[in-house]
Amino acid sequence: MVSSVAGPRPSTLRFAATPVAPTAADQRATLLADPGFGRVFSDHMALASWTAEQGWHDDGVRGLEPMTLHPAAAVLHYAQEIFEGLKAYRQPDGSVALFRPDLNAARFAHSARRLSLPELPADAFLAAVTELVRLDAAWVPEPPATLYLRPFTVATEAFLGVRPADEARFGVLASPAGPYFSGREVGLTLWIDPTLSRAAPGGTGDAKCGGNYAAGLAAQGVARAHECDQVLFLDAVEHRWLEESGTMNVLLVTAAGELVTPPLGTILDGVTRRSLLEMATDHGLTPVERPVAVDELREGARSGAITEVFAAGTAAVISPIVRFREPAGEFAVGDGTPGPRTLALRGELVDLQFGRIPDPRGWRVPVA
Numbered sequence: 001m002v003s004s005v006a007g008p009r010p011s012t013l014r015f016a017a018t019p020v021a022p023t024a025a026d027q028r029a030t031l032l033a034d035p036g037f038g039r040v041f042s043d044h045m046a047l048a049s050w051t052a053e054q055g056w057h058d059d060g061v062r063g064l065e066p067m068t069l070h071p072a073a074a075v076l077h078y079a080q081e082i083f084e085g086l087k088a089y090r091q092p093d094g095s096v097a098l099f100r101p102d103l104n105a106a107r108f109a110h111s112a113r114r115l116s117l118p119e120l121p122a123d124a125f126l127a128a129v130t131e132l133v134r135l136d137a138a139w140v141p142e143p144p145a146t147l148y149l150r151p152f153t154v155a156t157e158a159f160l161g162v163r164p165a166d167e168a169r170f171g172v173l174a175s176p177a178g179p180y181f182s183g184r185e186v187g188l189t190l191w192i193d194p195t196l197s198r199a200a201p202g203g204t205g206d207a208k209c210g211g212n213y214a215a216g217l218a219a220q221g222v223a224r225a226h227e228c229d230q231v232l233f234l235d236a237v238e239h240r241w242l243e244e245s246g247t248m249n250v251l252l253v254t255a256a257g258e259l260v261t262p263p264l265g266t267i268l269d270g271v272t273r274r275s276l277l278e279m280a281t282d283h284g285l286t287p288v289e290r291p292v293a294v295d296e297l298r299e300g301a302r303s304g305a306i307t308e309v310f311a312a313g314t315a316a317v318i319s320p321i322v323r324f325r326e327p328a329g330e331f332a333v334g335d336g337t338p339g340p341r342t343l344a345l346r347g348e349l350v351d352l353q354f355g356r357i358p359d360p361r362g363w364r365v366p367v368a
């Protein structure tokens with residue numbers, strides 16, 4: 001039997017461009033002036049197909065158009081799907097750079113293995129993203145907006161049995177984007193959900209798959225009902241340990257000078273999370289990955305042992321969290337406004353991404 005999951009072979013995929021007529025410049029300028037998040041799309045998309053027999057083929061960057069799927073496509077029934085999120089940043093000289101896209105390529109391959117989808121070689125992932133940004137460079141907005149890139153793979157085989165699909169499609173969308181949270185300047189309020197979990201040990205919590213986000217929507221709804229911006233998930237076993245927020249990792253600053261974040265396992269290995277841990281010492285903070293109990297968060301916020309809390313993710317960047325709500329009541333962090341360490345880390349991160357300061361770690365990757 002032919003294995004339905006391709007190995008990580010070096011790729012021959014080049015994602016050659018077949019350009020279509022671009023959107024008129026004045027119409028594009030109007031869209032770029034206030035794009036919001038995830039609603040506006042550029043002129044093109046990257047695409048490739050995969051079958052168990054042929055492997056990856058039919059790659060290219062072509063005009064954005066609807067995808068045709070058989071109603072029995074496995075993704076529609078069994079959620080065999082993965083995705084990524086990264087951004088293209090306009091640099092001061094007008095060029096365009098990505099931020100650590102190699103980490104997204106590696107995580108995409110990890111997610112593919114977990115969801116029994118074909119693994120796209122890292123060089124093909126980078127080629128797809130790069131060729132799309134080059135062709136649609138005019139869609140990269142001025143800071144602080146960015147061109148959000150959404151690579152994905154979906155199982156397209158029309159088959160209702162439960163097994164890894166023998167056909168899949170890969171794509172990359174490009175979407176000019178403003179801030180993910182409109183209220184992030186004043187700080188977010190998070191709902192600590194006591195019952196609804198996002199992920200369990202041995203599950204898919206460390207993969208970036210649509211199912212994780214679908215499973216989180218109910219808790220997000222409860223959060224909204226309590227007038228919170230997002231939910232803070234606790235672990236699925238004891239409902240006691242901090243995991244991640246709906247679309248972001250969570251980090252805490254302690255009075256002892258630590259930058260603390262829950263360990264990997266059932267949470268996503270965020271590129272922003274990882275970058276902040278590597279930047280911490282330059283900010284006089286000791287990076288610490290360890291379990292954090294919700295009691296420690298509550299007591300620490302009250303006693304001052306925890307001085308700041310923030311969320312980190314590609315879409316959300318760094319969003320201060322200033323208040324938590326839970327069934328028993330609510331508590332603020334610090335004085336209820338964004339803290340200085342949070343703002344300093346965010347300042348350095350976005351300056352790095354937008355090319356406003358030197359990049360000694362080589363995290364910026366010029367593409368256009």
Ligand code: COI
Pocket residue numbers: 084085086213247313314315316
């Ligand atoms: C990202 O930060 O790129 C994410 O994946 C969040 C997204 C689900 C909105």
